[in-house]
Each structure stands twice: as C-alpha cells, then as structure tokens.
Amino acid sequence: MDPFRINWGRDTFISLCAPPLLTNRYEEARYLILLYGGCLRHGLIPNLLADGKTARYNARDAVWWWLYSISSYTCLVSDVGLHDQLLYDVIHEVFLRHIQSLNFRERGTGHSLDSVMSDEGLNKKIGIDTKTSFVYGGNRWNFGTWMDKMSSSDKANNKGHPATPRDGSAVKLVGLSRTVIAWLFK
16 A cells, blocks of 8 residues: 555544635535545445555544534535535435444455454444444454554564554544534534
C-alpha cells in the first residue's frame, strides 16, 4: 500500500469540521461526505480507503463521525436541499443495519495485514442495544473506535492485545451517537 494514497475515514470525519467547514470550503466537504457515503457496506463507512482497491470496515465509530460531519455540514450550509444527492436513504440504512446488528468477518484481512491480531479479533459484531439505545460492539481481541492500538511487544507479553480495548459501549461513541440522533430529530 502506498502511504501517500491512503484515506482514513474516521480521521477524515473527525477533522472535517476544522479545515473544510470552518474555512467555507463546503464543496470539498460535500464531496468527502458523498464519496464515503457511496462506499457504505454493512451500515459502515470504511475506516481505510487505499489505492481504490483496499477498503477496511474495521471501525464502528467511523460511520458515527461521518454522520456527525453531515450534521455539522447541514447546520453551516444554507443550500443543502438544492443538491441532487439525497443521503437520507444511506442514513436510514446505517440505522437499520445497526438495529439489526452486524456480524461479519472483516474481508481481505488476516495475518498479512494485521500480523499481531488474533483470529478472533477479525470478527466484527456491532449493533444498538435496544434496552439502553447504546451503540455496542467489539470483543476483547479487537478494537473499533478512535485512538486504539494493537500491542506488539513480545518482551512486554502484550503482543496481539489491544492497548486499550473498546469492546462494549465506549462512552465517547455513546455521546457521539446521541449527538447525531438529536440532530436527526431536531
């Protein structure tokens, strides 16, 4: 993979509010939102787009940052309704797939891509708990939210263990999803 041709979905939408939206580069922001929306799979947007060949759907929070960026965009741009592209069907699919729960094994991965991740870490389970309304997911062998790192030290005996596992309902993801839902029902 060419490191200069990698796009990180989660990072793109965490930072979208800063450069493009705050500097009135609305068209660029719109294109990023639509580009990633067109890559939706499993109710998720890819956390990694590389060379137009590799797409990794390994971050359960990336889609929530994408939705938050859409909410920020619609609050700042007055002519949102004047464009032909309609995202409500894509947004509806995100919620439908999360309510139904997603269970899949990340495609195209393995030890050649994640040399220290355990086999169980490649299995993804993501959903919305119907009792609490919290987004949940992950297992103790993988991660799926921002700022996670897979440990790789034989000396520290932590190889293959997430440094900060995010299984269950990560508090920042619960807050992010609550913000998105508040925007949708405004």
